[in-house]
Amino acid sequence: MGDNTGTATVDDGFTTFSEEHAQGQLIPRIVDVALARAAHVLVADATTRLTGADLLRRAALVRDAVTAHHAGTGTAPQSAPVAVLRGHDAGAVAAVVGVVAAGHPVVVLDPTTPAPRLRHYVEAAGATLVVSDAERRETAAQVAGTVVDPDQDATRRRPDHVEAAAALLGTPAAPDDVAVIVYTSGSTGAPKGVACDHRSILHDTWVSSEGTGAYPAGSVVAHLLPMAFSAGVTPTLGCLLAGARQELFDPRRRPVTELPQFLARVGADVLLASPAILRGVIASLGPAGRLPGLKTVTMAGETVHGAELAAVRRAVGPQCVVRNRYGSTETWLMTEYPITGDDEAPEGATPVGWAVPGARLQVEREDGTLADEGTGRVVLTSRWLGGRYWRNPGKTAEVFSDNPDGSRTFRTSDVGTLGPDGCLRLLGRSDHSVKIRGLLVEPGEVDALLFAQPDVREALVVGRPNPRTGRTALVAYVVPDGPRPQASAIRAVVRENLPSHMVPEHVVFLDALPRTERGKLDRSALPEPARSSAPFEIPRSSWEEIVYEQFCAVLELEDLSIHDDFFELGGDSLAAEALVSRIEALGVPGVANLGTSRLAEAPTVASFAVAVRSTNRSTRPTLVPLRPEGGERPLFLVAGAGSAALALRTLAQRIAPGIPVLGLQANGLENKALPDWSVERIARRNVATVREQQPTGPYRVAGHSLGGLIALEMAHQLRRAGQEVELLAVVDSFPPDPALMPLPPQAGALARLKEGLSLALTGIKAHAGLGHYVRFFRQGNFLQRRYTTAPYPGRTLVLVAADDVDAGARRQWGPHLSGEHHVVEVPGEHMSILRDPRVDRPAELLSRWLRPDVVDLTGPALDGELADR
Known part of the structure; x- marks a missing residue:
């Protein structure tokens, strides 16, 4: 089964994965590997271990359920994506294979994301069916019209693995058919579904596994990355294609302190993790802790500094290759910076490295010309780029272009410096993304949520630096549709639907968003936010003036209203202690042994000034x-x-x-x-x-x-x-x-x-x-x-x-x-x-x-x- 031309056969009976496989499709290769390793574990999680035969049977059940649902609907497979909502488990891997084998693009959903946001993705994809499990059935029902759980269907006949393999091969696909849709939100806020074809996924697997040697056939891969994102779905499919065993570990449900024992127990020789996860693991190990047995550690997704890289290398030892990688949902893996043996860790931010095989890196200068070295917007060219934005040809044309030689070019949103040797260092992003508490935020995602509220006509969210602290905060500019809502209500809507770091710190109400003469939003004309939505009032007495000055000093604010809440302005317990200490140090008669409990009861300048002078002292301090x-x-x-x-x-x-x-x-x-x-x-x-x-x-x-x-x-x-x-x-x-x-x-x-x-x-x-x-x-x-x-x-x-x-x-x-x-x-x-x-x-x-x-x-x-x- 499958095209084995020009490849070598390994001991298990399937051919070593080669670049030539990228001319084919996913399912025949996965079936080849699973049949060859029918008695060997291919996928495992904390409770389930699937052999090749098990995987074929589980995937075939999913395929049958998906096919049965769509039978007679008249929808072409490529126009009917199917969602998968499960945990980071073996069942999710089988579900992904089964959906693709049924001829439908698969949309993997993240179970930690709020249901309204998941529903947005499903509706944007045009999916009506979600494959789920008992634990997430209730959420799945909020996301799509039909939910199936093939594992729980006791009436369905369980095929043997040979029958299952034949069934999985029953819906052939073309190499340029869409296999996976991965959602990522851009600066406009509308979720962008990146449609990835079989050819690009197969080539990325060769690059990630054999082309760079990260996880060749026979490897045991500790897979920690969420499957809903490109960095997670790539090894999910890649390990199956390459013939590597994937051991699933979910760091969002299990403490990272368990990871060293997990790696040793499963015999992992490859670790795929984010820099944040690796930091937690290294911290838990202590200076003398080690992660023995690993041959490769890959990390991507954020800047890695030299000191962090050195700590990882101490933990894994010189025999392990540490790979700092860079990619995107639109392109898969783009570059790699490997450090081997006794290579010295670079100072400062670690480069993301050199273009992977089959890719060419350039930078776009301010005048729009492309250069092979220098600083500018990062541009990638490859004949393997098969991505496009699902149902959005206009957006696709903005960043993708086809070349006469059959290759394609993608303009990223990243700015970097390309050295004479072709090594790339990233400098930042060219769009409106901002870092909030160290986490990358696309403000447009908040825009889209606020736009959907019935009492909001328009909304625009931006990141604004505090001129004194330099800390970036999200500011929401809102045009009400009718009576003006409370700022607290705006924040509550965001908190219910998005992660807490995406909640705007300030809400500014406007009659209309500023626009240029061409009708485009004019971000430069947005007013600076007020410090609070409370009524503004200056101190009314000398005593309020004293308290006011201490509030400003502790919170590092130039001004505020006497009705602003200390904690809404960013005050915490340490700031509260500092405030109490400053006021007691003033030596004002009658003010002593104040205590932060007063601030908890009276958190504004006006109320705290009264509380401090109150003679009604607590009998239980x-x-x-x-x-x-x-x-x-x-x-x-x-x-x-x-x-x-x-x-x-x-x-x-x-x-x-x-x-x-x-x-x-x-x-x-x-x-x-x-x-x-x-x-x-x-x-x-x-x-x-x-x-x-x-x-x-x-x-x-x-x-x-x-x-x-x-x-x-x-x-x-x-x-x-x-x-x-x-x-x-x-x-x-x-x-x-x-x-x-x-x-x-x-x-x-x-x-x-x-x-x-x-x-x-x-x-x-x-x-x-x-x-x-x-x-x-x-x-x-x-x-x-x-x-x-x-x-x-x-x-x-x-x-x-x-x-x-x-x-x-x-x-x-x-x-x-x-x-x-x-x-x-x-x-x-x-x-x-x-x-x-x-x-x-x-x-x-x-x-x-x-x-x-x-x-x-x-x-x-x-x-x-x-x-x-």
């Missing part, structure tokens, strides 16, 4: 109402060492509505009092405060860092008092085992004496500025290294920051929990999991555990992320 609203039993949330409870405000705000969240912090931290000198005493004080607010159980207690140990002790004490504790939640805390905690830094005798004296003065002797919080932080670390306790028998959720250097120690809670308990790793580091964009996942998990009657905690509702330890 350790209690901070982070979100007091709600009719359910409250969650008591304990702050970490030296941390004000306000540090937990963002997490508290993201907990499910209806659940009040009350923060607890150390005595003496923000009031004039002596601190408690044991975890047990802190817990005893907190229990008294808790029972004032809620006299009887069931109680819900949680804590971050040291706060997790304090919450544990509180739960023990409440149970000993005969009270029910419904939930204990520990957020990135060391277990109560001093051996697992980092040792304090070594110091000389004099330094230890000074440290001891400073520690003894915690809460007694005043310390200027933030040094007061540092003392409490050191005191808290001192206490946690001296706390042990019996195993806790109650229901417990443990969250661990997967990307933190201490993640390994912080997940060792098993011996200390004797009741129902789950340990879940969430993306982020120790403090970043309390802030955007990482805080959403911890908040979601806590919310679900606080409502066990609503959500099945061990079922698919948690996307398989919970694991008994």
Whole structure:
């Protein structure tokens, strides 16, 4: 089966993949490999291992289901794409093969993307059918009119693998037929479907596997990249075509700290990952950690700096080739920069390298001419470019051009420098894409969403740098259709449909968007955004003027309204501590021992100025109402060492509505009092405060860092008092085992004496500025290294920051929990999991555990992320 001309036969019976295979089509080659390796595993995930025979049978079931659905509809195969919505699993690979074998272009959907956005892709493609599974059936039903799950159809006859192979070959395709449609959004915001034909995919497989030697036949490839994107669907098909085994690992559902063990267990010799994933893995390994056994590591998608590259090379060893790659959805792989053996890592940004076989790189100068070296827009020419924009010939003509020799040219949106030796360095993008919190954002995607709202006539989203901080923020310019909506409502719509880093920081309402005399949008005429949508008002008294100045200084703003919310302007717990310290340092009579809890209750200049001068002091300064609203039993949330409870405000705000969240912090931290000198005493004080607010159980207690140990002790004490504790939640805390905690830094005798004296003065002797919080932080670390306790028998959720250097120690809670308990790793580091964009996942998990009657905690509702330890 298939065209084997001019190729060599390998031991398994199929021919080594060659450039000549690019003249054919996908399915015959995949069937050849699967038949030759009928008894060998080709695709595997955490629960399923598919041999070649298994793959053929599973793919044939998908093909039959797709064919049956479209039978009699009169639609030509190429006009009826079919979507696949599954996880990063073996079933998804079989589904992709089955759809292509049925003669339909496949559109792979990302299960982490909101349903409205997926539906947009499906409608743009013209698909009416989605192949899914039981876990995602509900979402799939929101995306397309018909959902099929061939694996669950018990009535369907299961063919043997030879029959299945024949069925898969029953719908021949031409080399230039569209096989895959990958969606990527451009600066216009309309999703662009890049239609890729069989020939271009086959050639890219040869380039990625045999042409560069990255994963030849017999390789074991650790595949981490989402299949909905070009970087993920390429190895999904490429491994099948080349005869490499792909081992699927989903870093969005499994912590990267598990990756080293995974690689060793499956015997991987090739790792395909993004630079961000590799950073997390290297951080978890530590300086001496290694990833043995790998022959190739490939990475692409963002800039890799020399120091990062050096760290990867230390971990993988000199026998492993590290490949920095560059490509696009329209072109597949374009360049590669391999580093082998003892090659020195480059300084600064690593080049993306030289054009792959069959491709030619040039740069387009400002005058429109092409050059073989210099700086300009990156242009690629190849006879293998088969991509085009689905249903959009006008957009295709803007960037693709056909040449007399049969090759095609593609003008990218990237700007780079091409050296005399042909090596390419990228400099940035030529379109309107911006980086927000290190993530690339196409503002047009937000435009498109806002345009779809009934109360919005026009919308334009741009990135604007802050002139003082240099930080880029998204600004949405909105023309209302009728009464002006609230800015908060605009942000809420975006947050419901797109990732949090795509939510505009500012919303500007206009009567009309500015346009040029030719009717095109005039971005240069867009006004600078106001700092807030709240009514603007200047300070009305000398005292408000003082508070106003401190707000501006801490937030690095030149001006603001006295009604602007401190936290909406970007203030966090550290900024809040700095603000309180600055105001106390002014020495204003009557202003002392202020505490950040006041700012949580009164977050504007106007309200905070009144609160600071209020004589109604709290009798419980350790209690901070982070979100007091709600009719359910409250969650008591304990702050970490030296941390004000306000540090937990963002997490508290993201907990499910209806659940009040009350923060607890150390005595003496923000009031004039002596601190408690044991975890047990802190817990005893907190229990008294808790029972004032809620006299009887069931109680819900949680804590971050040291706060997790304090919450544990509180739960023990409440149970000993005969009270029910419904939930204990520990957020990135060391277990109560001093051996697992980092040792304090070594110091000389004099330094230890000074440290001891400073520690003894915690809460007694005043310390200027933030040094007061540092003392409490050191005191808290001192206490946690001296706390042990019996195993806790109650229901417990443990969250661990997967990307933190201490993640390994912080997940060792098993011996200390004797009741129902789950340990879940969430993306982020120790403090970043309390802030955007990482805080959403911890908040979601806590919310679900606080409502066990609503959500099945061990079922698919948690996307398989919970694991008994």
